[in-house]
Amino acid sequence: MTGATRQSWTEVRDRIHALILNSTYAPGDKLPRDEDIARVFGCARSTVHRAMRALADSGIVERRRKGGTTVRRERVTRATLDIPITRREVEQKGAVYGYRLIRRKVQQTPPEVVARFGLPAPCRMLRVEALHSADGAPYILEDRWISLDTVPEIAEVDLEAISANEWLVLNRPYSRCDLRFHAVNASAADARMLETGLGEALLVIERTTWIGAAPITHLRAITRPGYHLCAQI
Structure with missing residues (x-):
């Protein structure tokens, strides 16, 4: 990571989110490990961890201990009113x-x-x-x-x-x-x-x-x- 541009967790969150939006990772797909994403993005693992937590809180991904992170098949909207199907x-x-x-x-x-x-x-x-x-x-x-x-x-x-x-x-x-x-x-x-x-x-x-x-x-x-x-x- 020497010489890498420092990235905020929000920037990392948005980069991961963009990969989901352009279907690089489709609903149900498993995302790479945090440490692998950190290596590719050139940032700290803790930055990726916080970005993933934010995406999980938004209902975009699901985090499971020892099970990794997957893109939700059905997004859970964190709002007063969920958008219904x-x-x-x-x-x-x-x-x-x-x-x-x-x-x-x-x-x-x-x-x-x-x-x-x-x-x-x-x-x-x-x-x-x-x-x-x-x-x-x-x-x-x-x-x-x-x-x-x-x-x-x-x-x-x-x-x-x-x-x-x-x-x-x-x-x-x-x-x-x-x-x-x-x-x-x-x-x-x-x-x-x-x-x-x-x-x-x-x-x-x-x-x-x-x-x-x-x-x-x-x-x-x-x-x-x-x-x-x-x-x-």
């Missing part, structure tokens, strides 16, 4: 889950999405619109924008077979999340898709996530009448 949310209620991709298209981001991400200018992202259902009834109507710069792999994902919600939760951990709730009166299009009355009060969940300063996804989810949101603190 809608399929599991429905199934845990004892209902049969259904999902339909309405459309996917690369489009220019509108002003409201540019503002949510804090971008300097509009750019092209993947827009995904989908409907989740429970026991055959509409459950959540999803309108989502995904950054192709941050998540290029999404372009190759079969979003008819797996929802963007589920794929992103399993494959793209985030470092920052902005969560907003508000109510709207159902428009004609909302009422038709959610099979409810025109003007019905509906809960809207808006969620924006980033990894560092890089945008991941912005979601606008309109829920069915009577939808309950539960959080454990």
